[in-house]
Amino acid sequence: MWQFLSNLRWQDGVDIILVAIIIYQVVLVLRGTQAVQVLAGLFLLFIAYLVARQLEFYTLEWLLDIIVKSFVLIVIILFQADIRRFLSRMGKKALAPGGIHPPLTTEEVCDAADTLASRHIGALIIMERYIGLSEFLEGAIRLDALVSKELLVSLFWPHNPTHDGAVILQGDRVVAAGCLLPLTRNPNLDPTLGTRHRAAVGITEQSDALALVISETSGQISLAQGGKLRRDLTRLQLRQALRDLLEAPEQNKGKWLEKLVRYLRA
Numbered sequence: 001m002w003q004f005l006s007n008l009r010w011q012d013g014v015d016i017i018l019v020a021i022i023i024y025q026v027v028l029v030l031r032g033t034q035a036v037q038v039l040a041g042l043f044l045l046f047i048a049y050l051v052a053r054q055l056e057f058y059t060l061e062w063l064l065d066i067i068v069k070s071f072v073l074i075v076i077i078l079f080q081a082d083i084r085r086f087l088s089r090m091g092k093k094a095l096a097p098g099g100i101h102p103p104l105t106t107e108e109v110c111d112a113a114d115t116l117a118s119r120h121i122g123a124l125i126i127m128e129r130y131i132g133l134s135e136f137l138e139g140a141i142r143l144d145a146l147v148s149k150e151l152l153v154s155l156f157w158p159h160n161p162t163h164d165g166a167v168i169l170q171g172d173r174v175v176a177a178g179c180l181l182p183l184t185r186n187p188n189l190d191p192t193l194g195t196r197h198r199a200a201v202g203i204t205e206q207s208d209a210l211a212l213v214i215s216e217t218s219g220q221i222s223l224a225q226g227g228k229l230r231r232d233l234t235r236l237q238l239r240q241a242l243r244d245l246l247e248a249p250e251q252n253k254g255k256w257l258e259k260l261v262r263y264l265r266a
Contacts, residue, residue: 038078042071105147105172106242112152113212113221114235122216123156124166124196126179127246131207133168140165140176147172156214166199166211182206186227193229200224210245212238 049064067074109125116123126133141162145151147169155162155177165178183195184202200211204224211224222231223241233241 042074105169106239106246108147108149109152109169109212109242110235110239111149113214113238115149115153116156116214117219117221120216120219121153121156121158121214122163122196123152123212123214124181124200125152125212126166126168126181126200126203127210127212127242128168128170129208129210129246131209133203133207133209136166136168136179136181136203137176140168140179142176143174145174147174166203184227189229197222197224197229201227201229204228210242 052060162177181199205227
């Protein structure tokens with residue numbers, strides 16, 4: 001053991017730390033998704049390949065050999081959404097580490113959510129952050145209006161053409177309404193949740209946006225972020241959560257070690 005440690009270079013230590021960070025980030029991205037089950041299936045195929053090779057099942061070995069040799073391509077095809085989400089998060093942290101200033105419209109959003117919840121009017125409000133959501137504006141009703149409680153309530157009013165879609169906010173502007181969003185495939189999500197909640201989780205899995213959901217049946221206020229859903233929030237809790245998530249914390253201050261710790265915790 002001592003001989004091994006004495007031959008260890010500082011480059012080896014840095015190498016191990018970098019690999020550990022990459023593996024940790026990959027685990028965070030894949031945790032709670034169907035990708036874990038797919039990886040388990042691929043691992044079983046690899047075991048079957050080794051068994052077939054050992055027992056000299058030539059036909060089965062030939063078939064599995066094709067799959068094993070195309071492993072990298074198969075992984076890219078199957079996990080393209082997860083890979084894109086991982087790279088987007090890495091790019092966000094690298095290019096915009098300091099966060100953004102809270103929008104001046106947080107109070108308007110909270111007031112609108114409180115009004116919609118009290119009247120059991122379903123709503124889905126997406127607040128864009130660093131990663132752009134332009135691809136989800138396709139086919140939506142384009143707007144360019146200052147965010148206000150009255151506007152948000154009217155967009156989700158029953159029988160309004162934009163009632164069933166999502167509203168996307170960029171800063172203090174409403175840029176589109178009636179947007180269609182991807183639904184999450186997380187098998188661990190509560191099966192009683194409807195399309196709005198699944199769309200809220202889905203868009204936050206693919207971006208760093210915040211998704212505010214109002215349940216039409218229960219009137220509950222929920223907030224999705226990073227693929228996770230916080231349910232049954234009060235107006236005060238929602239306001240505090242938005243301020244905590246949208247405020248630019250003091251991430252640019254401190255020593256490099258403190259920044260590294262904050263990065264890993266993020």
